[in-house]
């Protein structure tokens with residue numbers, strides 16, 4: 001681990017993994033993007049192209065480095081740092097980290113992008129707990145300039161520093177916090193989202209009215225329900241379930257309306273409909 005990263009592996013090419021890959025590549029660092037699903041890789045190619053167009057408009061041209069798309073984990077063998085972004089499921093993440101351990105070099109730093117799973121637990125599922133850190137990115141990654149970095153109990157200082165140096169090259173500030181489920185942002189944000197969903201389902205306000213209040217009165221850039229659509233309703237429910245496991249069901253049981261939205265395939269931006277409807281013309 002000498003701190004300088006030449007090639008980044010990204011595992012999981014869904015909503016956030018594809019956005020992470022695009023942001024790393026536009027800072028001039030080569031990326032190997034792996035996903036178990038060929039469909040996810042095909043969707044990622046399209047969403048990365050859209051993300052790049054948006055980033056160019058807002059931030060100007062980047063230093064586009066090559067991205068290799070692959071279904072094979074072993075293709076990450078030559079990476080100096082890997083960012084894992086698979087589905088928010090503790091058992092699945094543990095399996096992926098054990099498999100990663102077998103293909104990457106002992107010097108490779110591993111960053112876990114999770115909404116709520118304690119990183120220490122994942123680190124202990126591997127043979128190299130010291131090299132694992134948490135990197136909670138926000139979507140869209142190339143447009144949001146701060147990252148919540150999580151320091152798990154056994155992290156080596158070098159691993160944290162290597163991640164921070166990479167984030168700096170990507171033009172991002174990092175705030176390092178301790179490792180407790182949900183960390184800072186999602187322990188608070190998930191409560192807002194869950195309550196806003198529930199109050200809209202009871203007819204107190206429409207999603208547009210609730211979001212408008214958060215923007216107009218509190219100065220938030222986006223209200224909780226627009227944010228939920230951007231994250232993905234399935235990921236919101238999985239995150240609430242992780243939080244409920246650690247802090248109790250009274251605080252974090254998912255609102256029934258979120259479960260109904262999943263049953264109806266209304267997962268947010270990624271399926272074209274969530275609290276809002278998304279068309280080529282915009283959202284409404």
Ligand SMILES: NC(=O)c1ccc[n+]([C@@H]2O[C@H](COP(=O)([O-])OP(=O)(O)OC[C@H]3O[C@@H](n4cnc5c(N)ncnc54)[C@H](O)[C@@H]3O)[C@@H](O)[C@H]2O)c1
Pocket residue numbers: 011012013014015016017034035036037040085086087088089092096113114115116136137138139230231232235239
């Ligand atoms: N959506 C967000 O805004 C956001 C933000 C920060 C962190 N996160 C976290 O990032 C992770 C991914 O979230 P997402 O929203 O991108 O979810 P997603 O459902 O959009 O994508 C998950 C991806 O993981 C892939 N995957 C599943 N099992 C795999 C395996 N064994 N090997 C390789 N790939 C596998 C899936 O095919 C899918 O493409 C979650 O832990 C989530 O909590 C999400």
